[in-house]
Amino acid sequence: MTKHNSRRDFLKTSVLSTGGLLLGFNWFGQEASAAQVVESASNSFNAYLSIQPDGIVTILSPNPEIGQGIKTAFPIIVAEELDVDWNNVKVVQAPLDTKKFERQVAGGSGSIPHSWQRLRKAGATARQMLIEAAAKRWGVSASECSTDKGFVVHTSGKKLSYGELANDAAKLTPPTDVKLKDKKDFKLIGSTVKGVDNYGVLTGKPLFGLDFYREGMKFAMIQRPAAFGMKLKSFDASAAKASAPGIEVVSFKDKVAIVGKSTWEVKKARELVKIEWEKASNLESTDEHNKIFKELLDSNKAEVRRKDGDVETAFKDAAKIVEAEYQCPFLPHNPMEPMNFFAHVREDGVELVGPTQTPQAAQTQTAKLLNIPVEKVSVELTKMGGGFGRRLGTDYVLEAAELSSIIKAPVKVMWTREDDMSGGSYRPAVRYRFRAALDKQGNMIGYTLRGAGINAGNSTRQDNFPSGAVPNLLIDSVEHKSPITTGPWRAPITNFLAFAEQSFIDEVANAAGKDPVQFRLDLLEKAKTSPTGPIKYDIDRMKAVIELAAEKSGWGKKKKGVSQGFSVYFSHASYVAQVADVVLKKGKPVIQKIHAAVDCGIVVNQSGARNQVMGGIVDGIGHAMYGNLTFKDGAPIQNNFNAFRIIKMNEIPAIEVHFVNNGIDPTGLGEPALPPTGGSVANAIFKATGKRLRNQPFVEEDEKMFEGIS
Incomplete structure (x- = not known):
């Protein structure tokens, strides 16, 4: 796979110089198949698919690549419908181009679900135009022609390559209605395809934000307040300025920025301020x-989220009542690549380059900050060394933009790991x-959940299972506002809520004397036959992953020395069960x-999908077992990996992934595998030891239990 560095390079090397076929697709709404022939670089179309006379197809991928494999998955979908050889x-x-694309975002596991039909129609439109071009050349009906790996084939056996047909196809009027492939005929979708950037990553090519360099740019590091709840009073930069030629020190918004010619001299100068x-x-x-948590849980100010x-x-008449509290700590995102961004504020506009999950937000907020028209801000995307929700924020982008406007020079703001954490x-x-509340038969007749969060907003997902399966239910939440900044973290809220809910359901099943898997299946059956209130999850899809996980793991069949724990969760429109x-x-x-059973609809790329599931599980285990960020007087105590425990290679277990093949359109996958992991692990540990873990990280709740295991 070959990668070009910019849209300008793409246009130079495509049909604008060779006279091939260039299509612009409208990716908005369901009119995505309406295509027009582009005759110049100054077009106003939403996405480009070019076919050169040598048969090379170039596909422009608009969404940020954060390691989720979208830069490979999007083109796979187009290439499938185009019926081209992936090689x-x-x-x-x-x-970023808000006129040509919509939802250029990496977040919410929503990229594939949003663009699935749009991408398919884009490829199918080009394929139909190539068929028509071949039919005209041969003087036959288009119905007598088919395609195969970049060729149009006639029933007589004649065939022409897409490259040979590109110029003819460019003269045709694009169809407004095209027929998509039958899913059973997919050749590329559902196969294993290596990531398009794999070679570049493995060989150290400059793909990431940290790699970006512009001749003449300056480097900067910023000293932020020492604690949440503090502000800048004064600073003395004389020693820092004397440490190296050209060192600048400026302050803005309670921050002190140190600017220089290299990362190292800036880092050393910052230590002297x-x-x-x-x-x-x-x-x-x-x-x-x-x-504060105790006060919140006892508060009468909670907001009711659902009441059935x-x-x-129900609790007054209960034969047995089960009660428990579960707690999770603050966690940093800790992407491998710390925050960084390049900005060049000029009189005629602003250039932004770097790793962001939300390029449009970076554009609009920069325009607002600098009080300039939004169209004067351009955003170029680099590959990202992880994000997990951290790069949904734009604070580090705005730092670069504001600093560039102050020093009147292009600048790249660099965060260290300590800055990041x-x-x-x-x-x-x-x-x-x-x-x-349980009745005499062990049926759950009542259920309450209160979520108490620090800057968490609504810390519940009130319509998730078991809502709808319990006749009497109350879910509410209450929040404490804190100076400590919080934000989305992979599978927001459900990343911990799933552990708590699924562990508690196991507690209830145990109190009822029932098998945990069967207990859940019985609840789902009740939701199906006699639901209480709205059901906002798919009962059959959830049952299917439960049954698949139980089957593949050998649930209920005694394995010598092995204790099993179960968990299932619905998030981002997908279902994952784990043992x-x-x-x-x-x-x-x-x-x-x-053992993981996953229903995310059609799997676009087996390799990418398995990586997402396995990565989510490793992430889920690591943070449930080890992750903890604590505070003293507003300052985080753990600010690097010497103090913040992460999972080690030898602690990663074998992971077996099974996908449900139900043929429905794809749903989310970047996040759904993480939420159920903590519950399955905690429930298995309970089976093995009799110890119920209710607080994360597990190793700190019972240090003696885990002493010496790593």
Whole structure:
């Protein structure tokens, strides 16, 4: 696979110089198949598919590539409907273009679901035009022609390559209605395709934001407040300025920026700046948060999110009541590539280059910051070394833009790992309180959940399972506003809520004396036959992954020395069930294997999909077992990996992934595998040890249990 560096390169090397076929597709709404022939570079179309006379097809991929494989998956969908040999495809990363594209976002596991039909129609339109061009040349009916790997083939056996037909096809009027392939005829979709950037990543090509360099640009690091709730009082930069020629030190928005000619001299100069901070608001600590959680859970100010039936009577008449609280800490995102961005603010406009999950937000917020028209801000996307929601924010982009406007020069702002971990924005800390009422037969007749979050907004997902399956249910939430900044973290809210809910359901099943898997299936059957309130998840899809995970893991069949834990969750329109196998080694629980059953609809790329599921599971295990960010007087105590525990290679278990092949259009996949992981692991550990883990990280809840296992 070949990658070009910009849209200009793409246009230069495509049909504008060779006279081939260039199509612009409208990706908006369901009119995505309406295509027009582009005759010049100054077109106003939404996406480009070019076919050169040598048969090379170049596909422009608009969405940010954050490691989720979208830069490979999008072109696969186009290439499938185009029916082209994948070896003849080039992929180009598109810059931000709000006129040509919509939803240029990497977040919410929504890229493929949003663009599935649009991409298919784009490829099918080009294929139909090539067929018509061949039919005219041969003087036959288009119905007598088919395509195969970049060729149009006639029933007589004659065939012409797409490259040979490109110029003829360019003269045709694009069809407004095209027939898509029958899904059973897919050749590329559902196969295993290596990532288009794999070779570049493995060989160290400059693909990432940290790699970006512009001749004459300056480097900058920024000293932010030492704690959340502090502001800048004064600073002395004399020693820093004397440390190297050309060092500049400027302040803006309670920050001090050190600017110079290289990362190293800037980093060393920053250490010499003497800064005095002062208190601006409450400086919160983890001990204080624990008290706040209790107050929130006992509060009468919670906002009701869902209420079904008569909860008070259900608990009054219950034969047994089960109660538990679960808590999760703040977590940093910790992408491998720390935050960074390039900005050049000129009189005629602003150029932004770097890793962002939300390029349009970066554009609009920069325009607002600098009080200029939004069309004067351009955004070029680089590959990202992870994000997990952190790069949905634009704070680091705005820092670069504002600093460039102050120093009147192009500048690249660099964050260190310590900056990244101590500068926010974190996964919110949350505590959940559950109660369940059981009748004499062990049926759950009542269920309550209160979510208490610190800067978490609504810390529940009130319409997720088991809502609808319990006749009397109350879900509410209450929030504490804190100076500590929080934001989306991979599978927002559900990343911890799923562990808490699924662990508690196991507690209830255990109290009822029922098998945890069957207990869930019985609840789903109740939701199907006699639902209470709205059902906003697909019961049959959830049942299917439960049954598949149970089958593939051998649930209920005794395995010598193996204890199993189950979990299932619905998020981002997809369903994932997991079974964790835990064994005891020297009396300590060790995760041996995770079995995952996944329903994300049609799998576009087997390789990319399995990577997403396995990565989500590893992420889920690592943070449930080890991750913890605590605060003292508003400052995070852990600011690098020497103090913040992450999962190690030898702690990653075997992972077995099974996809449900139901033929429905694709749903989300970047996030759904993470939420159920903590629950399956905790439930398996309970089976193995009898110890119920309710607080993350597990290793800190019971240090003795896990001592010496890694």
